[in-house]
Amino acid sequence: MAMNPLDEILDGMRLQHALYACFQLRAPWGVSFDTGEYARLLIVSKGACYLKGEQRADPVLLEADTCMLIQPGVQFSLCDGKENSLVSCDTLARYPYAEPIIHGGDGVSTEIVTARFAFNKLAAEPLFNALGPMVHTRLKTEDAHAIKNILDVLQTEVQSRDYGTQLINARLVDVMFIKVLRALSRCASLGAGLLAGIRDPRMAPVLQTVHQQIAHPWSVEEMGALIGLSRSTFSALFKAAVGQAPLAYLTAWRIYKAKLLLAAGSQTIGQIAVQVGYDNESSLSRAFSRLEGVSPGVWRQRQRAGT
Incomplete structure (x- = not known):
């Protein structure tokens, strides 16, 4: 399952x-x-x-x-x-x-x-x-x-x-x-958020599919097509349920998954980038720095140092 x-x-x-x-x-x-x-x-x-x-x-x-x-x-x-x-x-x-x-x-x-x-x-x-x-x-x-x-x-x-x-x-x-x-x-x-999205009968299958295929180059149109909705309708319903725009949510989850892999410490940043849906280390670093304020390498060093 x-x-x-x-x-x-x-x-x-x-x-x-x-x-x-x-x-x-x-x-x-x-x-x-x-x-x-x-x-x-x-x-x-x-x-x-x-x-x-x-x-x-x-x-x-x-x-x-x-x-x-x-x-x-x-x-x-x-x-x-x-x-x-x-x-x-x-x-x-x-x-x-x-x-x-x-x-x-x-x-x-x-x-x-x-x-x-x-x-x-x-x-x-x-x-x-x-x-x-x-x-x-x-x-x-x-x-x-x-x-x-x-x-x-x-x-x-x-x-x-x-x-x-x-x-x-x-x-x-x-x-x-x-x-x-x-x-x-x-x-x-609780209002909008992850738990509300999982409970939403329209958004739940989208979230499950996107999470199963996190490395796929998702577009809003493609997500909406999973449940037969137009880009604009899907985007509005997704944000109402989850509290974020679809691509903002996707980016946040990719960075979350990247942090878990960085903390595990067994893969290079380039390998992690591909796993979570980025073409290369540079593209992951840009997205990561935008959300976390530091590069993946610096974040990993701080995790290892316990700071």
């Missing part, structure tokens, strides 16, 4: 160091989070809470079955009221959490489950650019049921401390991450 663009990204992300925790909270309570170098999944499995963050002017109410994906380097807090004092997540407990983390008073209860994980940030670039630093949505009934089943198995494994638990939990977090992404991709508030 051919992979769509999101499959390509997920295949390269390589989630690792995944850790899971369950918070059992009773009002009054407030917990602050700093994702640091990790991304975080978070699900309100019972009750409700308020979300506060740098990206939000006002607190946002998160009801039961709300899921969130938060990128690295984001600070936010959750609480049962709008003006609660906060305790750092790291102060409450340390990973791995074998038992639920109990915090707060004796009021209304809320349960939150969360998983943090590291990943290949370069591979995830198009996905996280499309999502933004912090995004949430209310799960549909079938999604909520599926994710709760995963959480039940996670909790059982964490408490069992049997051999293979760490491996099982890592794979379950992989599955939960994909389930949450699917739910987020159906969120209308």
Whole structure:
């Protein structure tokens, strides 16, 4: 089966160091989070809470079955009221959490489950650019049921401390991450972008074909012809769904693929150029420098130096 663009990204992300925790909270309570170098999944499995963050002017109410994906380097807090004092997540407990983390008073209860994980940030670039630093949505009934089943198995494994638990939990977090992404991709508030394009029944087959044949010298007319649309009609619909003009999107994806190959370090820049749809090293360098601000060679050197 051919992979769509999101499959390509997920295949390269390589989630690792995944850790899971369950918070059992009773009002009054407030917990602050700093994702640091990790991304975080978070699900309100019972009750409700308020979300506060740098990206939000006002607190946002998160009801039961709300899921969130938060990128690295984001600070936010959750609480049962709008003006609660906060305790750092790291102060409450340390990973791995074998038992639920109990915090707060004796009021209304809320349960939150969360998983943090590291990943290949370069591979995830198009996905996280499309999502933004912090995004949430209310799960549909079938999604909520599926994710709760995963959480039940996670909790059982964490408490069992049997051999293979760490491996099982890592794979379950992989599955939960994909389930949450699917739910987020159906969120209308995301607007135009990669996820919206993949969900668009007209644009999805075009994206899949273009990604499968990234080295082909695509024109807008040729892309439109894949679904029987004129150049102008296709271009307008593509931009409305994906948020970029067709050739701008194609160039951005080619440069993304070039960066992955440059980071792998096993091919010359000329070889990479041909693989991603450029005639030679010079043509890739021009496009690369325009988007990244440096040449492919300099970019590769910086990657190797870790700068």
